[in-house]
Amino acid sequence: MSRYVFKLPDLGEGTVEAEIVNWHVKPGDTVAEDDVLVEVMTEKAAVEVPAPVSGRVLSTTGAPGDMVPVGAELIVLETQPDAAAQAPPAPVAKCAPASAAGSATPAMTSAGGNGAAAVHATQAPAAARSDRVATSPAIRRRAHEAGIDLRQIAGSGPNGRIVPKDLDAYVARRAPQPTPLRAAPKAVPAARAAEPRVAPSGATQEIKVIGLRRLIAQRMSEAKRNIPHFAYVEELDVTELESLRRHLNSRLAPGAPTLTYLPFLALALVRVLQDFPQCNAHYDAERGVIVRHGSVHLGIATQTADGLKVPVVHDAQALTLWDLAAEMRRVSEAARTNKAKREELTGSTITITSLGKLGGIASTPIINAPEVAIIGVNRALERPVVVDGAIAIRRTMNLSSSFDHRFVDGYDAAAMIQALKECLEHPATIFIAA
Numbered sequence: 001m002s003r004y005v006f007k008l009p010d011l012g013e014g015t016v017e018a019e020i021v022n023w024h025v026k027p028g029d030t031v032a033e034d035d036v037l038v039e040v041m042t043e044k045a046a047v048e049v050p051a052p053v054s055g056r057v058l059s060t061t062g063a064p065g066d067m068v069p070v071g072a073e074l075i076v077l078e079t080q081p082d083a084a085a086q087a088p089p090a091p092v093a094k095c096a097p098a099s100a101a102g103s104a105t106p107a108m109t110s111a112g113g114n115g116a117a118a119v120h121a122t123q124a125p126a127a128a129r130s131d132r133v134a135t136s137p138a139i140r141r142r143a144h145e146a147g148i149d150l151r152q153i154a155g156s157g158p159n160g161r162i163v164p165k166d167l168d169a170y171v172a173r174r175a176p177q178p179t180p181l182r183a184a185p186k187a188v189p190a191a192r193a194a195e196p197r198v199a200p201s202g203a204t205q206e207i208k209v210i211g212l213r214r215l216i217a218q219r220m221s222e223a224k225r226n227i228p229h230f231a232y233v234e235e236l237d238v239t240e241l242e243s244l245r246r247h248l249n250s251r252l253a254p255g256a257p258t259l260t261y262l263p264f265l266a267l268a269l270v271r272v273l274q275d276f277p278q279c280n281a282h283y284d285a286e287r288g289v290i291v292r293h294g295s296v297h298l299g300i301a302t303q304t305a306d307g308l309k310v311p312v313v314h315d316a317q318a319l320t321l322w323d324l325a326a327e328m329r330r331v332s333e334a335a336r337t338n339k340a341k342r343e344e345l346t347g348s349t350i351t352i353t354s355l356g357k358l359g360g361i362a363s364t365p366i367i368n369a370p371e372v373a374i375i376g377v378n379r380a381l382e383r384p385v386v387v388d389g390a391i392a393i394r395r396t397m398n399l400s401s402s403f404d405h406r407f408v409d410g411y412d413a414a415a416m417i418q419a420l421k422e423c424l425e426h427p428a429t430i431f432i433a434a
Contacts, residue, residue: 001078003078004078004374008071011047015043019042020066021041023037024181030054030057055080058077060074061073064208095355124230134161135161135162148174153383154166227404230402236398259325259327262300268423269352269375272363275419294314296315296329297347300328350371359377372404
């Protein structure tokens with residue numbers, strides 16, 4: 001037996017350390033080459049680190065939430081002498097998309113690198129590993145978690161490669177057969193029945209802030225601490241917009257996705273930003289310059305099971321209303337299902353955020369740095385208002401916005417929202433070319 005010391009590899013993009021998010025193995029476990037050992041998070045990405053060789057886990061370094069420097073010992077494996085000799089000098093880490101609040105969110109890149117070190121390890125051609133099963137890392141991970149030996153599965157893919165349906169079929173065959181129904185056990189007398197355990201009223205629960213939630217907290221704190229926010233809320237009469245939205249939705253085929261307010265807001269924002277280019281910009285703090293963008297790359301703040309992500313609709317100025325609606329749905333769904341690509345989670349120049357049905361009356365959104373503006377949508381509802389001296393029932397909605405007051409003056413911020421208000425209250429103007 002040989003000891004293989006695997007060090008945290010260089011994950012790229014200037015990374016000097018990574019946070020342990022979740023160990024997939026523990027001392028005593030047996031792992032196969034390419035099995036996921038640990039999930040780590042850098043400032044740029046959540047990365048799954050695979051095993052460089054097969055072996056038994058002797059020790060691991062760090063607990064969830066700990067920071068480990070690149071090049072530090074991460075895990076020690078006990079391997080067969082030939083396995084250590086055939087190990088490559090550096091495994092390739094896999095990215096697991098994740099994001100926090102902002103286009104600078106972690107997440108969104110696949111990282112690979114070197115930096116692994118081994119005791120008694122020398123390089124050998126990959127072809128020498130003749131007993132390796134051909135399949136994807138995802139299938140290896142599923143098989144490892146289920147305790148399945150992939151060598152027992154016949155692959156139907158090219159050159160005998162195991163594909164998802166092969167693993168699914170094998171799992172189905174292994175599933176236990178349903179047991180015959182049995183008579184229900186006699187009821188326990190009420191006097192002897194176990195009483196439910198009630199937590200003490202003063203009980204507490206401690207949850208360590210790690211991974212994506214830690215990064216979200218960090219980004220939010222930095223944005224609020226470093227950016228002087230100018231908040232502006234404006235009330236809109238969206239009665240005509242609602243009428244147009246309902247009319248367009250009525251013409252859709254049954255089952256087709258319907259239009260919400262967001263694509264109308266996005267299209268109106270594209271039009272308005274032509275007159276307010278200072279709001280479609282980034283602040284490059286390192287160089288001390290404002291970078292104004294000719295194209296509008298819309299960030300769509302999206303709540304996911306992993307936290308807040310901001311997928312991006314690139315070049316929104318080139319899209320129609322229907323194209324915007326479809327692309328906003330697509331990137332949001334990709335973010336929720338962790339299928340978003342790096343380019344779909346970076347590069348936004350201004351962000352739209354909405355709480356949907358929970359929209360409330362007003363909010364104070366936090367700017368998605370390095371952007372300088374964010375627009376928030378609140379709930380639309382019918383209210384009695386005065387129109388031409390008479391009380392009428394109108395559908396109203398508030399827009400909540402925040403601007404970086406260092407670079408966007410209050411007057412310009414208010415003027416931009418007023419222009420947006422005019423477009424949305426008279427939706428025909430959204431479709432009139434400037």
